Amino acid sequence: MARLLLAPMEGLVDDVLRDVLTRVGGYDLAVSEFVRVSGNLLPPRAFQRLCPELGNGSRTRAGTPLVVQLLGSDPGCLAENAAQLVELAPAGIDLNFGCPAPTVNRHGGGAMLLADPEQLLRIVAAVRRVVPPEIPFTAKMRLGVRDTEKTLDCARALAAGGIVALVVHARTRADGYRPPAHWEWIARIRAVVQQPVIANGEVWTVADHLRCCAVSSSDDVMIGRGAVADPFLARRIRAQAAGEGVAADRCDDWRRLQPLLASYWQQVCAKVVARHAPGRLKLWLGSLRRNFVEAEALFMAVRALAGVEEISRVLELHGIPVQRPLG
CATH class of the missing domain: 1.20.225.30 (Dihydrouridine synthase, C-terminal recognition domain)
Known part of the structure; x- marks a missing residue:
């Protein structure tokens, strides 16, 4: 069956809420809040503090694998920290190119990097060199900073750098979290990269999930705010896919x-x-x-x-x- 991923949400979906939501069930994996990399080599405890699941085989207590997300803009520093993280055997390493927060963007991180596809390529290629093939290496992006002019170039750059899958939040940084999510752009991205593309954005209900998959041409979906607002959403989606109907009680x-x-x-x-x-x-x-x-x-x-x-x-x-x- 298609995969359901629990999205990272800074300041909300921490290890405690990940524990609760994955205990309800339905998720194939979860992605951590970002670990900020800003010029220094972080000690192992910095990763373990944000992602205590690393001490449990990089799984939540319910057994859901946890991918650790890194955020930064310097290729060498990100690579050095990724190498440190590899020693803790995460279930995967993800790079954040989608955060729209002003505090992050002022320092050139998160979604602001989508203005420079060549820098994306440099970052991903540097990290790819230190992440062994047995650890899945992925990235998450938005559609752009203010518009979609460079969307496909960014996706191609991430793919060329060596990621094995790409999550796309189907809005630009300027869009923030305002609806709608432009799922049709995910289909366009899928047409220019060979790696699996996971759809993200505005999935609040089972009906939203069905529409997202149809419009994006992607069977894999990452859910964030919808999962927090309805802890049973992933189970409802699974039940619908299995032909069991959707409980409304x-x-x-x-x-x-x-x-x-x-x-x-x-x-x-x-x-x-x-x-x-x-x-x-x-x-x-x-x-x-x-x-x-x-x-x-x-x-x-x-x-x-x-x-x-x-x-x-x-x-x-x-x-x-x-x-x-x-x-």
Whole structure:
């Protein structure tokens, strides 16, 4: 069957949410948030801190392989850090040429590199030389910086540099995350490169997935915000593809989601300092509101709260069991 990939999302899909979403199931692999490479050789612990799955065979606890993504603009520095990462045996190494964040783009990284296909080629070729063939080496790009004038040249450059697959977020940097995603461009890219091309952008529902595959001519799809807003989306897509129909009982889904929310809250509280934990929960609930009326009610109940203990009490009132430390 066609592959489903869990997208990297800086500041949202970290190892904790990857654990929860891959535990639900349906994903063939996940890609980490980017590891920023900006002039120094990072120690192994820098990769392990962002991607603790590296200590578990580069898999989430549910067994989903994790590809580690690097972001930078210097070919030599990226290659040096990729060689360091290779020693940790990641399930794959991916290069980020799609991030639209101003803080990244100001330093010439992410999507800004799409203005210079020749630099893309230099970067990919340098990293290709240090990544052994048994470790999949991929890249992710957008359609361009402000327009699609260089889209196909960029895709050709990445392919010529030696990647084995390409994820395409079907919008330019200037588009940001505004709909629509221009899936037709993925079909055009597939026509000029031999490597598999994975479609990405604006897949929120099973129907979106079907349309994306049809328009892009790609059977492989990466899902980001849609996966965060509906943790069961990948399973719904799998069920539809298997001819099992798509369950529409959102109340039952909420019951299944409650223990996952409890696990997420517990792990977040253990991972970050107490003052940051509420914000992380609210961020996910904010996305879940798109599909679950219960998440809307819960979000409104915790929105003004800043304390871990008071939020835990509200979660329990909403049927979400919270484990408290003994003693």
